[in-house]
Amino acid sequence: MIYGIILAAGEGKRMGGVKLTLPLGDKQIIEWVLQAVKLALLDKYFLVVRPEDKEIIETGKKWGAEIIVNPEYKSGMSSSIRKALSQISTEDLEGFFIILADQPFISSSLLYKMIKAFTPSRREIIVPFYQEEQGNPVFFDGYWRDELMKISGDVGGKALINAYPEKLKRFRITKKYIFLDIDQEEDYEEAKIIFNSLYKIGKI
Numbered sequence: 001m002i003y004g005i006i007l008a009a010g011e012g013k014r015m016g017g018v019k020l021t022l023p024l025g026d027k028q029i030i031e032w033v034l035q036a037v038k039l040a041l042l043d044k045y046f047l048v049v050r051p052e053d054k055e056i057i058e059t060g061k062k063w064g065a066e067i068i069v070n071p072e073y074k075s076g077m078s079s080s081i082r083k084a085l086s087q088i089s090t091e092d093l094e095g096f097f098i099i100l101a102d103q104p105f106i107s108s109s110l111l112y113k114m115i116k117a118f119t120p121s122r123r124e125i126i127v128p129f130y131q132e133e134q135g136n137p138v139f140f141d142g143y144w145r146d147e148l149m150k151i152s153g154d155v156g157g158k159a160l161i162n163a164y165p166e167k168l169k170r171f172r173i174t175k176k177y178i179f180l181d182i183d184q185e186e187d188y189e190e191a192k193i194i195f196n197s198l199y200k201i202g203k204i
Helices: 029-039 054-062 077-085 108-116 142-148 158-163 185-200
Strands: 002-008 044-049 066-069 095-100 125-130 138-141 168-172
Touching: 002 029, 002 054, 002 077, 029 044, 029 054, 029 095, 029 108, 044 054, 044 077, 054 066, 066 077, 077 142, 095 108, 095 142, 108 125, 125 158, 138 142, 142 158
Parallel strands: 002 044, 002 095, 044 066, 125 168
Antiparallel strands: 095 138, 125 138
16 A cells, blocks of 8 residues: 655744645645545555644545644654654555645645656655755655654654665756745745746646
8 A cells, every 4th residue: 555644843933933834826835635535545644634634624624634643743853754654554555645734735646647657565655856956755665664653753764775875876856946845935936936936827
């Protein structure tokens, strides 16, 4: 089975509050990510959230995500990854995505193509690259579940990418804006400009 793990339990400190419910076109930021994951037809996908984010929880349910509440979110991103991976059995696990919830320009097509690039049993870590810049989402062979369960602190899959560079498989993308994640107010303003230009030409 192929799983998706959407990380939505960040504190949004640099934005001064919850950013995932901000509007972008006719949806919230989080909804663009949920739509991409839903349309990619993964076998199951999880949305990891803070206990207090009731609106995000309801939105996740509406889009078919299995909700995982992480009360330990202040201990860092790794706690959310571990919470989700603990719900995945190794028995039928082929691979899984780690997806940032504040990256509205990822698409179901991107996720699908990354899965198609995956060769089972080679312990691959598939990472999208724009030229020499690496970004998210990242797809992991199921082998890496147990390794990721061991990480701690505010780190994610990059810890494994750095530790096992020989397992990295580059997936080339041609649009840098796919990597845009909304951390600060200026990122949000940039996202709105990109969205409007894509909307005008019928690309979103």
